[in-house]
Amino acid sequence: MGFVPLEEVKVLDFSRVLAGPYCTMMLADLGADVVKVERPGMGDDSRFFPPFVDDHSAYFINVNRGKRSVAIDLSNPKGRELVLELAGKADVLVENFRPGVMDRLGLGYDHVKRMNSRIIYASISLAGQSGPYRDLGGYDLIGQAMGGIMSITGWPNTPPTRVGTAVADILAGLNCAVAVLAALRARDSTGEGQRVDISLVDSVFSADEAYNMMYLAKGRVPKRTGNRYEFVYPYDTFRTEDGWIAIGAGNDKLWGRLCGAMRMPDLIDDPRFRTNEDRLERHGELKGIIEGWTRSKSTREALEALRTAGVPAGPVYDIDEACKDPHIARRMLAEIEQPGIGKMTIVENPIKISPANAGVRGPAPLLGQHNREVLREWLGLRDGKMEELEASGVLGRSFDQKES
Amino acid sequence: MGFVPLEEVKVLDFSRVLAGPYCTMMLADLGADVVKVERPGMGDDSRFFPPFVDDHSAYFINVNRGKRSVAIDLSNPKGRELVLELAGKADVLVENFRPGVMDRLGLGYDHVKRMNSRIIYASISLAGQSGPYRDLGGYDLIGQAMGGIMSITGWPNTPPTRVGTAVADILAGLNCAVAVLAALRARDSTGEGQRVDISLVDSVFSADEAYNMMYLAKGRVPKRTGNRYEFVYPYDTFRTEDGWIAIGAGNDKLWGRLCGAMRMPDLIDDPRFRTNEDRLERHGELKGIIEGWTRSKSTREALEALRTAGVPAGPVYDIDEACKDPHIARRMLAEIEQPGIGKMTIVENPIKISPANAGVRGPAPLLGQHNREVLREWLGLRDGKMEELEASGVLGRSFDQKES
Numbered sequence: 001m002g003f004v005p006l007e008e009v010k011v012l013d014f015s016r017v018l019a020g021p022y023c024t025m026m027l028a029d030l031g032a033d034v035v036k037v038e039r040p041g042m043g044d045d046s047r048f049f050p051p052f053v054d055d056h057s058a059y060f061i062n063v064n065r066g067k068r069s070v071a072i073d074l075s076n077p078k079g080r081e082l083v084l085e086l087a088g089k090a091d092v093l094v095e096n097f098r099p100g101v102m103d104r105l106g107l108g109y110d111h112v113k114r115m116n117s118r119i120i121y122a123s124i125s126l127a128g129q130s131g132p133y134r135d136l137g138g139y140d141l142i143g144q145a146m147g148g149i150m151s152i153t154g155w156p157n158t159p160p161t162r163v164g165t166a167v168a169d170i171l172a173g174l175n176c177a178v179a180v181l182a183a184l185r186a187r188d189s190t191g192e193g194q195r196v197d198i199s200l201v202d203s204v205f206s207a208d209e210a211y212n213m214m215y216l217a218k219g220r221v222p223k224r225t226g227n228r229y230e231f232v233y234p235y236d237t238f239r240t241e242d243g244w245i246a247i248g249a250g251n252d253k254l255w256g257r258l259c260g261a262m263r264m265p266d267l268i269d270d271p272r273f274r275t276n277e278d279r280l281e282r283h284g285e286l287k288g289i290i291e292g293w294t295r296s297k298s299t300r301e302a303l304e305a306l307r308t309a310g311v312p313a314g315p316v317y318d319i320d321e322a323c324k325d326p327h328i329a330r331r332m333l334a335e336i337e338q339p340g341i342g343k344m345t346i347v348e349n350p351i352k353i354s355p356a357n358a359g360v361r362g363p364a365p366l367l368g369q370h371n372r373e374v375l376r377e378w379l380g381l382r383d384g385k386m387e388e389l390e391a392s393g394v395l396g397r398s399f400d401q402k403e404s
Numbered sequence: 405m406g407f408v409p410l411e412e413v414k415v416l417d418f419s420r421v422l423a424g425p426y427c428t429m430m431l432a433d434l435g436a437d438v439v440k441v442e443r444p445g446m447g448d449d450s451r452f453f454p455p456f457v458d459d460h461s462a463y464f465i466n467v468n469r470g471k472r473s474v475a476i477d478l479s480n481p482k483g484r485e486l487v488l489e490l491a492g493k494a495d496v497l498v499e500n501f502r503p504g505v506m507d508r509l510g511l512g513y514d515h516v517k518r519m520n521s522r523i524i525y526a527s528i529s530l531a532g533q534s535g536p537y538r539d540l541g542g543y544d545l546i547g548q549a550m551g552g553i554m555s556i557t558g559w560p561n562t563p564p565t566r567v568g569t570a571v572a573d574i575l576a577g578l579n580c581a582v583a584v585l586a587a588l589r590a591r592d593s594t595g596e597g598q599r600v601d602i603s604l605v606d607s608v609f610s611a612d613e614a615y616n617m618m619y620l621a622k623g624r625v626p627k628r629t630g631n632r633y634e635f636v637y638p639y640d641t642f643r644t645e646d647g648w649i650a651i652g653a654g655n656d657k658l659w660g661r662l663c664g665a666m667r668m669p670d671l672i673d674d675p676r677f678r679t680n681e682d683r684l685e686r687h688g689e690l691k692g693i694i695e696g697w698t699r700s701k702s703t704r705e706a707l708e709a710l711r712t713a714g715v716p717a718g719p720v721y722d723i724d725e726a727c728k729d730p731h732i733a734r735r736m737l738a739e740i741e742q743p744g745i746g747k748m749t750i751v752e753n754p755i756k757i758s759p760a761n762a763g764v765r766g767p768a769p770l771l772g773q774h775n776r777e778v779l780r781e782w783l784g785l786r787d788g789k790m791e792e793l794e795a796s797g798v799l800g801r802s803f804d805q806k807e808s
Contacts, residue, residue, distance in 0.1 A: 003594055005586035018613065030586045049614070050635055051622045058621035059614040126716075128756065131731040136711070138652065141631075141639055142718035145650035148726035150631075150641075152568030153557065159641065160648055160720045162631040163567050164556030170611045171754075174578035179755040179762075181585035182409035182434045186760040190407055195758050202754035205736050207574045209422065209751075210453070210463040211723050216737075216749045217462035218455045221724045227545075227554075227566040231454055235545055237554075237563065244564055246549035248542065307540070312530075314546035316564045319615050320625045322552035327535040332609050333620075345620045347613075350575075350606035351583040352532065354599050356590040358583075 002357045004031020009184065010378070012037065012083075012090040013067065014107075016044045018140065018166050019124045019200065020096035021063045022173030027092070027180065028066040029349040030358050035374050036064065036365065037083060040071040040396025043367040054341050061338055062346045066361040070375070071368030071396025078394045080106050082375075088115045089378045091187075092180055096124040098137035109195055119193045120183040124172050128199035140200065143168030147204025152211050155226040171203035233279040234258065234286060237316055238294040238302075244316035245294055245302050254311055255279070261309035262293045334360040339369070368396040406761045408435020413588065414782070416441060416487075416494040417471065418511075420448045422544065422570055423528045423604065424500035425467045426577030431496070431584065432470040433753040434762050439778050440468065440769065441487060444475040444800025447771040458745050465742055466750045470765040474779070475772030475800025482798045484510050486779075492519045493782045495591075496584055500528040502541035513599055523597045524587040528576050532603035544604065547572030551608025556615050559630040575607035637683040638662065638690060641720055642698040642706075648720035649698055649706050658715055659683070665713035666697045738764040743773070772800040 009032040013024045021044070028034040038044055049059040070086075073079040084107070087093055093112060095102055102108045102123075109121045123129055126138030127146070144150050144162055154161030176198045183194035205212065211222045222230075227246075229235040234255070235248045249258040252275070259267040267289070273279045279286055294302050299315050306313035315321065322328055334348040349359045371390075375381040389395040413436040417428045425448070432438040442448055453463040474490075477483040488511070491497055497516060499506055506512045506527075513525045527533055530542035531550070548554050548566055558565030580602045587598035609616065615626045626634075631650075633639040638659070639652045653662045656679070663671040671693070677683045683690055698706050703719045710717035719725065726732055738752040753763050775794075779785040793799040 003590060005590035005598075007590075007593065022613075026582055030582075051614070051618050051624070053621045058617040062617050063613065126718075127731060128735055130756075131734050133731045136716075138716040138718060139639070139654060141633065141641075141650050141652050142716055145641065145648075145720040146718040146726065146729075146732070148721050148723045149567070149569055150650075150720050151722045154565060154568070155558075155562055158559055158562060159631070159643075161558060161565065162641070163553070163571070164558070164626075164628065165553055165612050165615060167567070167571060167611065170613070171574070171578070174575070174582060175754050178430055178434075178578060178581045178585065179757055181582065181589070182755070182762070183757055183760065184589070185585070186407060186409035186411075186757070189411065190760075192759065194409075194760055197756040197758075198754065199735065201732060202736050202752075202756075205726055205732060206751055206754040207571065208569050208723065208726075209426075209467065209574065210455070211569060212727060212751050213462040213466050214455050215723045215727050216751075217457045220455070221722050222568075224568065227563065229545070235543070237545075237549065237566070239563075244549075246545050246554075248545050250543060312540075312542040312546055314530075314540075314542060314550045316549040316554050317552050318555045318625050319552045319612065319619045322550065322609055322612075323616060323619050325550075327531060327537045328550070328605060328609060330535050331532055331603065332606050347610055347616050347620075348606075350579050350602065350610040351586070352534075352601040352606075353583055353587055353590070354601075355596065356587065356594075356598055358586070 002355065005353065005356050005358060006030045006032040009033065009092065010090045011035065011092040011094060012086050014093070014095035014097070015124070016096065017046045018063065019169035019172045020094050022170055023124070023176040024067065024094055025063050025065070026174070026177040026349070029360060030351070034067040035086070035370070036067050036069045038069055038071050038367055040073050040368065040393070043071065047367065053344065056338070056340055061344070061364040064364040065336060065346060067365055068370035068374055069365035069367055070371050073394055074105050076394050078392065082389070082394060083107065084112070084115055085379055087112045087119065090116065090119060091184065092120045092122065094122045094176065099125050099129050099134050113193060117193050118187055118191065120180055120187060120196060121193065122176055122180050122196035122198065124176050124198045126199065127201045129197040138200070140166035140168045143200025143204055146201045148208050149204050152208070152222050152224060154224045156224055158224065168200040168204045171207055172198050172200045175203050228283060232276060233283045234290055236287060238291045240294045240297055240299040240302050243299040245299050246314050246316055247290070247306065248312040252276070257309045257311045261305045261311055262290070336360060336363045338363040339366055371395050406759065409757065409760050409762060410434045410436035413437065413496065414494045415439065415496040415498060416490050418497070418499035418501070419528070420500065421450045422467065423573035423576045424498050426574055427528070427580040428471065428498055429467050429469070430578070430581040430753070433755070433764060438471040439490070439774070440471050440473045442473055442475050442771055444477050444772065444797070447475065451771065457748065460742070460744055465748070465768040468768040469740060469750060471769055472774035472778055473769035473771055474775050477798055478509055480798050482796065486793070486798060487511065488516070488519055489783055491516045491523065494520065494523060495588065496524045496526065498526045498580065503529050503533050503538050517597060521597050522591055522595065524584055524591060524600060525597065526580055526584050526600035526602065528580050528602045530603065531605045533601040542604070544570035544572045547604025547608055550605045552612050553608050556612070556626050556628060558628045560628055562628065572604040572608045575611055576602050576604045579607050632687060636680060637687045638694055640691060642695045644698045644701055644703040644706050647703045649703050650718050650720055651694070651710065652716040656680070661713045661715045665709045665715055666694070740764060740767045742767040743770055775799050
């Protein structure tokens with residue numbers, strides 16, 4: 001493996017489940033040394049989330065590949081002391097507890113900063129570390145609900161609709177990764193550590209893009225329009241013989257090509273559909289015409305006709321179809337050798353960089369697998385000291401290579 | 405304004421509409437000098453996207469705040485030469501044309517790298533710069549369709565459903581920002597420029613998180629379940645007297661608190677709902693019971709009872725409600741003085757860093773507003789030379805401060 005962009009960046013990771021771990025997954029795939037601090041005997045909650053393979057959570061494995069794990073008891077003062085020593089060596093600390101929890105553990109920003117004035121201390125929470133909701137905990141669903149995205153997702157006749165994936169967590173995780181990398185750059189220039197505060201609600205709200213502006217600039221409250229984009233038509237999905245196809249004919253030129261692909265050249269000059277405004281006004285009628293064509297074809301046939309004509313189009317994939325598509329598989333699937341499982345396929349990082357290397361670097365850790373390795377490397381502890389910490393329960397059972 | 409994390413980072417931005425501009429919005433808000441290269445007389449397509457305020461696009465303004473604009477004719481060889489000189493001075497170049505377009509303009513990676521071996525050259529496209537689909541163009545809708553997210557969004561009785569916001573563009577933009585910052589760090593260490601390749605489809609696919617693993621690890625194809633999360637109950641939305649509320653009672657402890665908040669203590673030991681498995685199995689029945697309670701209350705009353713009891717819950721906000729919430733407004737709205745409009749409210753950056761400064765730094769540029777300013781600063785051009793470029797149409801009409 002060649003040069004990794006985050007060579008030498010040490011990340012101490014207290015985060016659990018998805019938002020924080022997705023952030024540190026990005027950092028680990030980019031080459032950072034990410035050490036998860038987990039609760040002995042339990043670990044990250046998501047170790048107990050389905051789907052399972054041989055009693056190991058594939059949910060956990062996918063998001064935590066390439067990280068190391070230390071199992072340290074934070075309810076024990078000696079455990080907290082040990083963790084503070086690790087924080088003293090770290091470039092970055094990431095946590096996504098409910099605001100206040102790290103403070104109560106004696107691991108809050110002010111405390112850690114006194115140990116390490118150069119640290120980037122990043123927190124992800126439902127609604128952020130300031131403002132009236134700063135004490136609220138919450139999950140992805142609550143972040144989606146309060147961020148407004150559900151109100152514009154779904155159909156005119158359905159309730160506000162949750163995005164199927166945990167998009168509040170993912171957006172917050174990505175914002176946190178951007179923030180950490182920018183903060184590292186500021187730290188390297190000024191020598192001064194930085195506090196990063198990311199909120200699920202903020203992250204979703206920012207992603208609402210033009211819909212916020214509709215209200216802020218025009219006082220209009222956007223509604224759910226299903227798969228149709230309300231400002232351009234045809235930009236929608238259509239039934240085919242065997243599935244669904246998405247077509248984005250976003251301007252007059254593409255509309256002309258679409259008419260050509262459907263072998264309906266008369267439609268181009270049809271006064272009902274001449275401009276985008278005309279097509280928007282009669283979108284229901286036009287959907288019927290286009291779907292009349294797509295329904296007579298398989299998705300593959302319709303796609304071929306559309307792509308040949310240069311009309312942006314794509315299949316609406318189920319998850320299995322996406323995973324089996326050779327293009328996606330080639331760019332986005334990775335194989336790891338996972339302890340306790342063996343060979344296993346997970347999802348590759350969406351960032352492609354060259355000539356530097358980024359991407360999945362190894363399996364996910366067993367709980368406490370790297371206790372001794374990390375404490376030796378980061379703190380120079382000797383085996384005798386570690387046996388003592390293990391005996392007193394400060395360190396969870398160690399799974400050093402030789403023992404696992 | 406204090407120290408900005410991306411002080412001294414020069415970004416030459418050829419990107420249009422949303423995915424690329426959202427990336428460079430993040431960079432500009434973090435302090436980078438982002439110069440948009442736009443087509444004279446036209447500019448970024450999104451300058452013509454609704455909503456409009458006094459003939460200016462609020463869509464464009466929100467995503468392009470804090471950037472500068474130069475209007476340069478790339479169909480003119482002198483324009484391309486000028487742009488190559490700018491690329492020679494840039495740390496980062498971002499573009500989201502269909503793959504191949506920059507090459508045909510003589511502005512492809514290999515060409516630019518010869519001018520500037522230290523540049524980070526970042527491209528965003530539908531399906532990436534490699535693999536069988538590398539020549540495909542496409543919009544957010546196509547990225548969502550092929551990335552699988554639509555198949556898990558929506559209701560058992562609806563078609564696969566588009567995420568209301570352009571989430572493929574936003575995710576790709578954020579991945580690109582992460583990649584650019586990581587690549588800058590690699591460049592600073594090795595002196596070697598980097599190529600970044602981001603795809604809408606990859607970005608969405610990575611965000612499918614555990615749903616991909618369901619298929620990859622278990623061969624199961626995830627289905628649409630509406631607002632209910634299929635592994636935990638109650639984790640869903642419920643009708644209130646005046647709206648909807650999201651409740652995430654993700655474990656037995658929170659379930660107990662929810663029963664308390666509803667004043668239904670008997671429910672805790674009700675054998676029908678004792679474990680999460682029981683609650684999942686009877687989720688329809690349980691939804692009826694909880695909704696019986698929420699329907700008798702306003703969202704505000706239900707929220708107060710739930711928050712007091714420590715149950716994660718939140719209102720399902722429409723866009724106007726999100727914008728008007730004092731907590732969200734305080735963290736997430738910013739005011740700018742926009743040329744041609746005056747005071748205007750836009751969306752603040754979701755990244756909060758301190759003591760370094762990040763966030764909205766100024767208005768969006770008029771087309772070509774900074775022609776002279778940028779060419780003077782980056783290339784040291786003199787007024788005479790610029791008048792010549794203007795006269796020959798290489799530079800669009802300039803809106804220098806003094807003229808606007």
